[in-house]
Amino acid sequence: MQPVPNGGDLSEKGPVREALLYEQLPSERVRCNLCQRRCLIEPNQLGYCSVRINRGGRLYTLSYGLISTYRPAPMEIKPLFHFHPGEWAFSLGSWGCNFRCIGCQNWEIAHIKLKGEGEKRGFLSPERAISMAKEQNCQGISFTYNEPTIWFEYTLDTARLAKEAELHTSFVTNGFITSEALDLIGPWLDAYRVDVKSFSSSFYRKIAKVEDFHGILEVAERAKLKWGMHLEVVTNLIPGLNDSPDELRELAGWIREKLGSPTPWHITRFFPYLKLSHLPPTPIKTLEKARGIGMEEGLDFVYLGNLAGHPFENTYCPSCGELLIERRSSHILSYRIEGGSCPHCGRRIPIVEGSQ
Numbered sequence: 001m002q003p004v005p006n007g008g009d010l011s012e013k014g015p016v017r018e019a020l021l022y023e024q025l026p027s028e029r030v031r032c033n034l035c036q037r038r039c040l041i042e043p044n045q046l047g048y049c050s051v052r053i054n055r056g057g058r059l060y061t062l063s064y065g066l067i068s069t070y071r072p073a074p075m076e077i078k079p080l081f082h083f084h085p086g087e088w089a090f091s092l093g094s095w096g097c098n099f100r101c102i103g104c105q106n107w108e109i110a111h112i113k114l115k116g117e118g119e120k121r122g123f124l125s126p127e128r129a130i131s132m133a134k135e136q137n138c139q140g141i142s143f144t145y146n147e148p149t150i151w152f153e154y155t156l157d158t159a160r161l162a163k164e165a166e167l168h169t170s171f172v173t174n175g176f177i178t179s180e181a182l183d184l185i186g187p188w189l190d191a192y193r194v195d196v197k198s199f200s201s202s203f204y205r206k207i208a209k210v211e212d213f214h215g216i217l218e219v220a221e222r223a224k225l226k227w228g229m230h231l232e233v234v235t236n237l238i239p240g241l242n243d244s245p246d247e248l249r250e251l252a253g254w255i256r257e258k259l260g261s262p263t264p265w266h267i268t269r270f271f272p273y274l275k276l277s278h279l280p281p282t283p284i285k286t287l288e289k290a291r292g293i294g295m296e297e298g299l300d301f302v303y304l305g306n307l308a309g310h311p312f313e314n315t316y317c318p319s320c321g322e323l324l325i326e327r328r329s330s331h332i333l334s335y336r337i338e339g340g341s342c343p344h345c346g347r348r349i350p351i352v353e354g355s356q
């Protein structure tokens with residue numbers, strides 16, 4: 001745990017608010033049960049994510065409503081390809097992270113230290129976020145850019161308001177949320193776009209500083225089976241680290257068996273960054289081979305990402321191979337699903353369509 005930067009305004013109006021989902025322990029220690037790290041936090045110390053603090057035996061979030069990024073963005077950029085295609089979500093990010101990925105592309109917002117009540121990082125109330133989404137003609141709200149679990153109190157309040165305002169809601173997540181936190185937000189969350197970075201504990205330990213990834217799988221299954229969320233999986237394929245055919249086969253088999261063969265799997269191209277700068281971008285042949293493994297394992301929709309213009313960005317009918325949705329990056333070029341089915345062979349295509 002880390003030392004406290006300074007004191008704090010414990011009013012319920014600013015960014016410092018009492019946290020949800022923690023236990024009080026003897027000697028003013030607390031246990032945070034929001035993510036699977038389940039940090040044991042001593043008085044005046046921060047949790048691993050640097051945005052939750054123990055003050056006097058009570059746990060507070062320092063980041064309520066502190067928004068690092070907000071903008072309308074297409075669902076396809078998340079990527080969520082089978083959830084309200086062509087629609088836009090008002091996309092929000094805050095600060096901090098519960099992972100320490102050594103190739104993180106969002107390091108600047110994911111790894112900072114907040115200073116409590118003195119923060120001037122742009123407070124945006126949940127009410128204002130909803131009205132901005134409406135003003136900007138978005139059909140949904142998405143919590144993304146940094147891990148939404150660690151600013152959970154804000155995402156929960158905003159997701160509730162979003163549903164009242166008839167906006168759809170989505171998490172773009174590393175999946176390390178606890179099952180009890182998921183159950184709190186479950187009624188208000190429509191889509192869960194989860195990274196399964198690998199099927200190997202040693203990879204998670206080395207790349208993300210996470211001891212055990214199996215809880216990520218269990219919570220993803222819960223999102224789907226208990227809460228009926230729409231779910232899509234992303235794996236960023238890093239040369240030599242998580243691209244072995246056996247591991248990919250295992251991952252694809254888990255998706256098919258636990259989440260169902262219609263679950264979209266996005267295999268994305270890695271680009272060198274930070275401590276993984278010495279590696280090359282993922283070769284296109286490796287990505288195509290990985291997609292082939294997913295299809296062989298019985299998945300219906302396996303996509304390649306970070307590869308604008310590649311034919312495997314498109315959606316094809318799993319029965320007859322008809323081109324159904326043509327994409328380039330986050331843009332839909334043509335949409336040929338009719339009445340929820342393939343216009344050529346009539347197979348039902350499980351896509352959550354909006355009213356657009």
Ligand code: SF4
Nearest residue numbers: 032035038039047049
């Ligand atoms: S959200 Fe996770 S990393 Fe942050 S304090 Fe809680 S258990 Fe620790």
